[in-house]
Amino acid sequence: MRTADHPTNSRTPDRAVRPPRVRRRRGDHGTVTAEVAILLPVLVGVMILGLSMVGVVTANIRCIDAARDAARATARGEPLGSAQQLGQRAAPPDSTVTITQQDAEVHVLVTSKPHLRLPVVGGLLEIPVRAEATVQTEPGTQTEPGAQPEQMTVGQ
Numbered sequence: 001m002r003t004a005d006h007p008t009n010s011r012t013p014d015r016a017v018r019p020p021r022v023r024r025r026r027g028d029h030g031t032v033t034a035e036v037a038i039l040l041p042v043l044v045g046v047m048i049l050g051l052s053m054v055g056v057v058t059a060n061i062r063c064i065d066a067a068r069d070a071a072r073a074t075a076r077g078e079p080l081g082s083a084q085q086l087g088q089r090a091a092p093p094d095s096t097v098t099i100t101q102q103d104a105e106v107h108v109l110v111t112s113k114p115h116l117r118l119p120v121v122g123g124l125l126e127i128p129v130r131a132e133a134t135v136q137t138e139p140g141t142q143t144e145p146g147a148q149p150e151q152m153t154v155g156q
Contacts, residue, residue, distance in 0.1 A: 052116050056127050059092045059114035063131035066091035067110045071133035074099055074106040077141035092129075107134045 070087030074080060080099050087097040087110060095112040111130045 055114050055116050056129060059112055060129045060131065062090060062092045063095065063110040063112055063129050064133075066095065066097060067108045067131040067133035070097060070099055070110075071106050071108040071135045074101055074108070075135045075137045075141070077138065101137070104137050105134060106137060108132065 066087040066089075069090050070083045073083035073086050078086075080101065084097050084099055087099070087108060088095065091097060091110050092112045092114055094115070095110055098109040098111075100107045100109075109130065109132050111128065113126050113128050115126065
């Protein structure tokens, strides 16, 4: 037997040595690209919505703090203007702080519309936020029974 006729020395590789051909279906080309093209804008939208909700929650917490601070200051006997300034400093920008004092109660309402600085949809996602606080005045700081309620509103 000649060496050229031996199966391991043949010039054409044996079919068993070749890796099998992978056949692809023609309809699968570009499906990953199409899925990414659809999914990417959805993910960006969800991210923008999540960031805007963080902004709204932060504004809500600041409104709660502002209402509480202004109510405490008024209940301690500080002038309404001073308490209102304290609430305005703690509140988000462009907020309205309303303080009402009648008899032995102080009621504070803080409202705000957080401005989200997000591209394209920043103005569409304005969600109004409000917080209220009501406290009893401390002894010695109460107004006369039956007196007209004092009210002060500052903001926007």
